[in-house]
Amino acid sequence: MFDAIDQPRAQDGRAPDVFRPGAWVQMRCYDDSEQVDFAIVGTGAGGGTLAAKLAEAGFSVVAFDAGPFWRPLEDFASDEAAQGDLYWTDERISGGADPIQLGSNNSGRGVGGSTVHYTMIALRWRPDWFKSRSKLGYGRDWPLSFEELEPYYEEAEESLKISGPVRYPWGKRRKRYPYREHPVNASGLVLARGCERIGIDWSPLPLATLSAPRGMAHPCVYRGFCKYGCSTNAKQSVLVTFVPRAIAAGAEIRDLAMVGRIEMGKDGRATGVSYNRRGKWRQQKARHVVVAGYAIETPRLLLNSACPEFPDGLANDNGLVGTHLMTHSGPGVWGVLDEEIRSYKAPPCMAGTEHWNYSDEGKDFHGGYAFMSQGPLPTDWAQTLAARGLWGAALRQEMTRYNHTAGLVLVGETEPQAHNRVELADEKDQYGLRIPRVTFSYSENDRRLIEHGRKSMHQVLAAGGAHQLWDTHDTSHLMGGCRMGDDPKDSVVDADGRTWAIPNLWVCDGSLFPNSGGVNPSLTIQALACRIGDRIAEMAKRGELDR
Amino acid sequence: MPKPVPEPSRRPLIAVGLGGIAAAGLIGAAAWKLWRRAEPADPGKAAERGLRAGAAILSLAVLLDSGIEHYRGEFKNPAMFVAPTLALATLGMTAVEDEAAPYVFSAALAVGAAGVGFHSYNIGKRAGGFDMLNLFYAAPLGAPAALSLAGLFGLAAEHPGIAAPARIAPVAALALLGTAAEAGLLHFRGAFQNPFMFAPVTLPPLAAAVTAASSVSPEAAQVARPLLLGTALLGIAGPIFHSYGIHRNMGGWHNWSQMILQGPPLPAPPAFLGIALAALGLLPALERRG
């Protein structure tokens, strides 16, 4: 796997064939001086998906990723430590009252982005969240409705062949998932039992991993290495779905290519990007630039691209770039069961409940949360225990209960707050680019939500038969930083991801979110990317793209 | 309506399909030739032979299927040894003339029924009860019924007086429907990802309907033959397609010891062959009734 880190693989007219060991696929390559229609920064849930959509619509596309182009069948070792290269671990500064730990739990780096090591939970948003201010009285309204996004949720689910339950208990009536639900592992069944005993619904989770073969991709083998890269291609990451589609449709993927700056013309339009590949800075000309580096790197790039015309950073006239950063609170509850659980078998999260996303009764807070069963691998587990303050003999003793432990983890909504944000620090990284400083503090509402969630998880886990419960705290997904809106004064981009300030500069990733909802974000990011792709194609047809 | 989504990768569907069907066709044709050559002139004997052959194939299928699946379940409950053991005994009784045969066949009939009860109980006590998750993945509801059927066919072969072809035909029809329902459930679990997965849910129900009708109408019995032959062919094609299915799992046949458990079940489809053979054996008698 090490050559992927040192040497670009996607070049000279070919890219790795992710489905066949050692094989290559043809890839169209563009010259730096050739002005392509779209330069996309980042190939994750947002960027990779959009690259496929735009290339399939006939645009010329170059998509950059700072990370490597993995070959899942060969590179991904069943070794937690060896797989650390999947994460974005460049230096970042994290502060605030509740500093977010950055790295493995929220940012990937590589073609396919964080979806290469995500846990594949593919949930739609509660429809009301798109209008949470007007309908539920908190947060912010999105500039689009659930109904507008619904066909794109469907498209994203179809593209990833989501394996989901025949009947999902929450949300609007939906079309059947393309593939069927997976068997639920024992820790999922603890959650199921607990929920049934306290009288709330639970469900097997819809997952972006195959429960049946698909083309050259194998079905899941339930070994549970998902967070460290799936070596069977069962996981429908962007790397094995949209990226091959993008390449087949004529897009170029440039791996190990860190974009440091968006180049601006005197007319206030973007002209392309500067990127570093193999230690050299180069420039790619493009008619449009799309930033899709996720909630930290996207604002960072916009801020780092400040120029005389845009001294505070691109698209930042109203000072909103980088603000309203959100995470999901992720407290965990663990307990010991008499029977053997082996929660590390199968994808980590197989069953969950969205009860408190859809039922607002008796809540002393705004917003919602879901929680799921979880299943850490040994090193992860040992670290969790060590973080509890256990060491030496006590740690060893507790680790012997690994096979009998089950845990639940929350995905808790947090409020968008202006002071939770990404800024530039004075320190620079290996490319000479200013590194991001991330500030985060929970609001009072966030804390009440966490408390409520923790209590619910205790209830369910105890009802499921666990004893000796104990707690952990973590955070997960990132969202916001370049929020979308209807009003140029209080948003960075419009409903199509187009920045208000620069007509040929777009954002297409998790930073678009005006609020964070109580479920994992990637399906919504991919639905947005599918929609943005269609919108761009429509605008081009009507001649509105190059306004 | 969203546009169809382009597939990121493909496999040679038509070539594999044609190959599978051709292989099954060759095997089927050879077997049919042998079967016809030895066709007894007496319809009663023909029925007995069909029922015996059906019982043999069903018990072999149950032996392998329950053996593999209960092995996967680590034989956690000693009762899990009963099905494969009895299937083996039933298989033996179909091959030799033995006084113990009626007892063994009756035991198979009873144990199969108990198995359905056992599996239902297991499903019922799981979280979710009789929801799709458990119907997909918990102990299969219909599978033990195949053992009952093997016993029943065995008994019927021995007691042509009680088990007249016209009485057995509806039973065979019902068995075909049940088997098609189980294939349907499991192929639905596999999202019908390969169009050939539709075959066992289309042809056998048709064959079942006509077989049931043949107990009252000799004309129907004539129509039933090609349909039952097609169903029998499915029973042969099934394991061929399923072995391709195993190949499509991670590691494929190189990883056979895992993928035989995780991939599509090899011994399941021959149940179609067993039931179809039994029904085919009944046809001469049913045709002559008119």
Ligand SMILES: Cc1cc2nc3c(=O)[nH]c(=O)nc-3n(C[C@H](O)[C@H](O)[C@H](O)COP(=O)(O)OP(=O)(O)OC[C@H]3O[C@@H](n4cnc5c(N)ncnc54)[C@H](O)[C@@H]3O)c2cc1C
């Ligand atoms: C461990 C883990 C588990 C998760 N589980 C789930 C889950 O179960 N369900 C779910 O919905 N979500 C999950 N997520 C979250 C999900 O993966 C992300 O929300 C989603 O991938 C974000 O999409 P994105 O396009 O915004 O960014 P990413 O997918 O992170 O893609 C950004 C890409 O941009 C590249 N990049 C950034 N800056 C630059 C630059 N300047 N130049 C070149 N390239 C750049 C990065 O290398 C990266 O590859 C999980 C995340 C993690 C880390």
Ligand code: SF4
């Ligand atoms: S459990 Fe399934 S999705 Fe996860 S790594 Fe293994 S095969 Fe891939």
